[in-house]
Amino acid sequence: MKFSAYLEENYKVKINPNSMFDVQVKRIHEYKRQLLNCLHIITLYNRIKKEPTKSWTPRTVIIGGKAAPGYHTAKLIIKLVTSIGDIVNNDPLVGDLLKVIYLENYRVTLAEKGEEAEAGASGTGNMKFMLNGALTIGTMDGANVEMAEEAGEENLFIFGMRVPDVKAMDEKGYDAESYYNRIPELKQAMDQISGGLFSPSQPDLFMDLVNMLMHHDRFKVFADYEAYITCQERVSALYKKGSTFLRGLRREACTVTSSPAP
Numbered sequence: 001m002k003f004s005a006y007l008e009e010n011y012k013v014k015i016n017p018n019s020m021f022d023v024q025v026k027r028i029h030e031y032k033r034q035l036l037n038c039l040h041i042i043t044l045y046n047r048i049k050k051e052p053t054k055s056w057t058p059r060t061v062i063i064g065g066k067a068a069p070g071y072h073t074a075k076l077i078i079k080l081v082t083s084i085g086d087i088v089n090n091d092p093l094v095g096d097l098l099k100v101i102y103l104e105n106y107r108v109t110l111a112e113k114g115e116e117a118e119a120g121a122s123g124t125g126n127m128k129f130m131l132n133g134a135l136t137i138g139t140m141d142g143a144n145v146e147m148a149e150e151a152g153e154e155n156l157f158i159f160g161m162r163v164p165d166v167k168a169m170d171e172k173g174y175d176a177e178s179y180y181n182r183i184p185e186l187k188q189a190m191d192q193i194s195g196g197l198f199s200p201s202q203p204d205l206f207m208d209l210v211n212m213l214m215h216h217d218r219f220k221v222f223a224d225y226e227a228y229i230t231c232q233e234r235v236s237a238l239y240k241k242g243s244t245f246l247r248g249l250r251r252e253a254c255t256v257t258s259s260p261a262p
């Protein structure tokens, strides 16, 4: 309740305090894959627009973190998050089913507020989140591996490729375009970004991001897109059950692996 009030006061966005708080705070970097998060937000947005009366699990997505001063791509990622927020937060059809906040100037004093909330991503931040009772969704990578060892993989939402899958893909070659052509919702989201839906006064604003994702993405965002979306669907379904989620009894937590490269 306090955090919702803080967000409303500082970001002038009406927050549903019963919504799931989906939080990714960490430095903004391509390898942290905030862009996968952006693609999920856009996918949710499109799904809600298509079926506005379906019983969606309301979400407040919070992304925060600093970008290095000379890191153009990272700054563009921040711009994409705030631009998606401008469209989604002001769409009357969406109402309080989905809100997107970019937490400015993320630092320890702010972290203390945010980490009382509910879901994090990967690194050491995930450990701080877990200590505060949040559930982690992430790939089997970094500190998530140790957390899965200690807490059991059934207590995390693990999605996507594992180290051997990534190695195999490196050998075979990663072809982003094949995912774009095969997955209609991914194509739709990418076409909306490149078509200027989120930057109407400057339609080509995000072309550098689009070109990177399509042609030289070292972090293979598209390869984990489907698994991430599916895993997030399970997160939403479980959150709806309320007490199970909040007590952290997560026997239904899930593992969704990415299908092999086409």
Ligand SMILES: *Cc1c(COP(=O)(O)O)cnc(C)c1O
Binding pocket: 025, 026, 027, 106, 107, 108, 111, 121, 122, 123, 124, 125, 126, 128
């Ligand atoms: C913990 C922390 C980080 C690092 O987070 P990761 O998820 O490990 O990348 C960055 N900034 C602040 C303010 C933190 O508290």
